[in-house]
Amino acid sequence: MNGCLAFDIQHLICQEYDLSGRDLCQLALTSRSWRDAALPRIWAELDAITPLLKLLPEDKWDMKRQLPDVPKLYFALRHPLERADWDAVYDRSRFVKELSVHDTQEEDLHDLSALFSLCSPPAPLFPRLDRLRVELTERRSVLDLWPLLDLLLSPSLTSVHIRDPRSKLAGELDLPSLANQCPHIEDLAICTTRKSHPAYHSDLSAAIEKWDKLDTIVLSLCSPDLLLPLSLHPHLRRLGLIVSTQEAPTDGRCRLPVLPPDCFPSLTFIVWSGLTLFEFATFASLGHVRAMEVICVNHPGEAPLSTELQLAMDAIAAYCDPDALAKIILNHDTEVNASADYALTMEHILPLADFASLQHVSLGVTTGALLSDEDYAELLPCWPHLEHFEVETGADAPAGWVSPATLLALKHFAHFCPKLKELCLPLTAHEVPEYDDIDVVGDDHPLCKLDIGPSSISAPLQEVAEFLRCAFPNLGKIIWTHRRIGDAVQLHPRLRELVMLML
Numbered sequence: 001m002n003g004c005l006a007f008d009i010q011h012l013i014c015q016e017y018d019l020s021g022r023d024l025c026q027l028a029l030t031s032r033s034w035r036d037a038a039l040p041r042i043w044a045e046l047d048a049i050t051p052l053l054k055l056l057p058e059d060k061w062d063m064k065r066q067l068p069d070v071p072k073l074y075f076a077l078r079h080p081l082e083r084a085d086w087d088a089v090y091d092r093s094r095f096v097k098e099l100s101v102h103d104t105q106e107e108d109l110h111d112l113s114a115l116f117s118l119c120s121p122p123a124p125l126f127p128r129l130d131r132l133r134v135e136l137t138e139r140r141s142v143l144d145l146w147p148l149l150d151l152l153l154s155p156s157l158t159s160v161h162i163r164d165p166r167s168k169l170a171g172e173l174d175l176p177s178l179a180n181q182c183p184h185i186e187d188l189a190i191c192t193t194r195k196s197h198p199a200y201h202s203d204l205s206a207a208i209e210k211w212d213k214l215d216t217i218v219l220s221l222c223s224p225d226l227l228l229p230l231s232l233h234p235h236l237r238r239l240g241l242i243v244s245t246q247e248a249p250t251d252g253r254c255r256l257p258v259l260p261p262d263c264f265p266s267l268t269f270i271v272w273s274g275l276t277l278f279e280f281a282t283f284a285s286l287g288h289v290r291a292m293e294v295i296c297v298n299h300p301g302e303a304p305l306s307t308e309l310q311l312a313m314d315a316i317a318a319y320c321d322p323d324a325l326a327k328i329i330l331n332h333d334t335e336v337n338a339s340a341d342y343a344l345t346m347e348h349i350l351p352l353a354d355f356a357s358l359q360h361v362s363l364g365v366t367t368g369a370l371l372s373d374e375d376y377a378e379l380l381p382c383w384p385h386l387e388h389f390e391v392e393t394g395a396d397a398p399a400g401w402v403s404p405a406t407l408l409a410l411k412h413f414a415h416f417c418p419k420l421k422e423l424c425l426p427l428t429a430h431e432v433p434e435y436d437d438i439d440v441v442g443d444d445h446p447l448c449k450l451d452i453g454p455s456s457i458s459a460p461l462q463e464v465a466e467f468l469r470c471a472f473p474n475l476g477k478i479i480w481t482h483r484r485i486g487d488a489v490q491l492h493p494r495l496r497e498l499v500m501l502m503l
Contacts, residue, residue: 043095047102049112050075052125055088075112081119089121096126099152100133116148124154131159131187153178158213159187175200179207186211189218189240205229218242224255224275231263231288239267243274243300254282264288268324273298277312277330277365284315292320299332304365306342317351326385327360328352344369344391346378353382359419362390368426373408380416389413390424393453393481402456407467408433414445414471424451424479432463435470447472451479454492461494465501475502 025042046052053061053075064076132152160182162173173190188211201223208214208229218240219226230236256279268291272280280297283289295316299308312330344366352358361383363369369391371379380386403426411433413420450472457464457480468475478499480492 039092040095043092045098045100046096047100049099049101052089052093052096053112055092056081057085057088060085075115077115077119083122086121089125090123090127093126094128096129098131098133099126099129100135101152103136112148116151120151125151126154128156129154130156132157133161134163136162136164150174150177150181153181155182155184157182158184160185161187161189161191163189163191173200175203175207179210183210184213186213186235187216188214189216191218191220191242201226208233218271224279225257227259228257231259235266236264237266238269239264240271241273241275243272254279256283259286259288261287266291268292269294271296274300276300277304277308281308281311281315284312284319287319289316289320291324293324294327295320295325296327296329297331299330299365302332304332306348306366309348309365313348313351317354320355322355323357325355326357328358329360329362329364331362331364343367344371346371346375349379353379356382357385358383359385360388361386362388364390364392366392368392368403370404371409371425372404373406373412376405376409376412380412383417385419386417387419388422389417389420390422390451391426393424393426393451393455403428406430406433407459407464410468410471411435413447419446421446422449422451423447424453426453427455427457429455429457429459429464432459432467435467444474445472446474448474449477449479450475453479454481457494461498462501465498469502478502 025038060079060081061075061077129152134149134152160178164173179185204219204222205226205228208217208226209232212233212235214230214233214236216238217230217236218238220242221244222241224241224243226241230239255275267288270289270292271294275297277297277299280295289295297312304312309330316325316328344363348366349363349371352361371391405425405427407427407429409425409427410423413423450468468478478495480495480498481490
């Protein structure tokens with residue numbers, strides 16, 4: 001067989017077949033040709049940097065214990081490095097396409113950052129790196145690690161995710177350097193829990209303008225003003241903005257910038273946190289959600305008014321393509337310990353009846369749901385592809401609140417939603433309906449999780465268990481709460497009995 005053809009076959013086996021790391025290493029040891037074919041796959045993904053550093057000459061480094069009573073080991077140099085010492089590292093790092101680094105006890109990135117600042121390699125450490133993930137702990141900030149991050153950046157990078165809980169970002173994360181060194185970014189995520197300096201936004205706006213192929217971006221503690229530079233990207237499909245809840249408006253005003261017409265032409269996925277339902281309704285009414293497939297809005301501060309929810313639902317119905325929208329999640333910030341003073345009604349949810357492609361519906365912006373069995377019988381035939389349905393169960397509702405939906409509603413879900421996997425809704429079960437005529441998908445109905453919240457069940461549990469077992473034969477998890485104590489939810493004392501009866 002021709003030698004080139006043999007190598008092509010070996011390369012195809014290593015790249016296309018689902019081989020474990022151990023299998024690939026064994027192949028690499030059999031011959032030089034198998035080694036050359038297996039190495040690109042073995043080193044394609046790394047979750048630490050130290051395996052590469054151990055390829056430096058053995059007499060130049062050691063793994064030392066930081067403290068006598070701490071088992072942690074860290075990488076340390078015995079002697080200064082020379083340019084030729086990096087050759088073996090580059091022989092492997094050139095294969096790395098995806099790198100994940102974590103500031104953990106196993107690999108302290110701060111120590112490595114100090115190391116590289118003294119003995120940095122003569123060129124980018126990963127010349128063909130495509131995806132970079134950096135996850136830091138509470139101990140460090142990007143400022144401490146920029147010498148290291150600067151070495152990890154490569155012109156070939158298309159995806160950068162940085163999670164840094166303590167970072168102030170402005171003046172720490174060098175966004176101009178990031179944009180200059182990585183001009184082909186398509187996927188960017190910067191997540192922090194500390195408010196950034198205003199200079200961060202101007203640097204980020206300038207960087208966004210340079211990334212003309214941007215497809216996905218997720219930014220935390222940012223300003224709504226960033227929507228303007230983002231709106232001009234023709235390829236942007238996925239947008240996630242987390243706006244500081246401290247900046248939430250108290251006077252009902254809209255903080256969105258003035259956006260040009262026909263912006264966001266490719267947007268299909270939007271996640272907003274810290275922006276109100278009113279602001280989302282305003283955004284949608286400008287025609288920016290035409291091809292939306294996923295909508296997720298986390299309303300800040302106190303839960304939205306009933307009118308705000310209605311505006312958002314009407315805007316979705318008026319401006320979203322019914323054949324495109326598959327997932328909708330509307331919640332409010334539970335950290336503020338506030339809930340709405342109204343319940344979800346048929347009027348709120350009826351605008352979604354025309355969206356036959358819906359697979360996931362989660363509405364947690366109200367106190368409970370006033371949807372009856374008849375309402376579910378009218379709605380559910382409209383959603384044949386539904387896989388997840390969730391409404392607020394009423395854990396924060398006033399004492400004595402009772403859901404109008406009964407076990408009959410579960411029959412409607414079993415009949416009209418053959419793909420349903422998770423269901424969360426409050427119930428009132430004073431009697432058990434007939435279950436012999438439940439039209440389900442044989443024994444294959446996929447529902448595996450049912451959350452009925454603080455439902456009122458006075459019917460015999462034995463009959464309820466038989467009903468559930470008949471309607472959903474694959475049901476594996478039931479959540480039945482008793483009441484909420486502070487932030488904790490107490491399970492119902494009879495939940496265990498119900499679960500045992502279903503076995």
